Amino acid sequence: MSLDALKAMRLAGTKPAIVWIYLCAAKQTKWWRYSDGIPEIVLADKPETARADFRPVVGCDVILMADQASSVLTAVTKSLQSVVSRLTVVIADRLPDQIGHEWTKASGWREVARG
Numbered sequence: 001m002s003l004d005a006l007k008a009m010r011l012a013g014t015k016p017a018i019v020w021i022y023l024c025a026a027k028q029t030k031w032w033r034y035s036d037g038i039p040e041i042v043l044a045d046k047p048e049t050a051r052a053d054f055r056p057v058v059g060c061d062v063i064l065m066a067d068q069a070s071s072v073l074t075a076v077t078k079s080l081q082s083v084v085s086r087l088t089v090v091i092a093d094r095l096p097d098q099i100g101h102e103w104t105k106a107s108g109w110r111e112v113a114r115g
Contacts, residue, residue, distance in 0.1 A: 045067065050072055
């Protein structure tokens with residue numbers, strides 16, 4: 001799914017419970033599949049991605065998964081913070097030592113602990 005497809009979904013009156021966004025250098029392999037009600041968006045880890053229109057995720061809970069830390073990840077994170085309710089950031093090359101960090105509008109950042 002693309003941000004444009006999510007935009008159409010939102011304009012049709014559907015707000016997903018959660019949105020997965022993958023920031024990766026290569027095309028993401030779908031090794032799992034959620035229901036059609038849970039959008040999975042793949043974005044390139046390129047500077048122009050930081051200028052994407054993230055309005056389709058306004059008010060949504062978003063999980064942002066990246067291959068590695070990068071300036072693009074930092075910029076996308078800041079952009080998403082301005083529109084989402086909750087943002088969880090997971091960096092694949094830091095797993096399993098670090099699960100990730102979660103940001104909520106009311107509370108700020110916290111580390112996601114292993115359960």
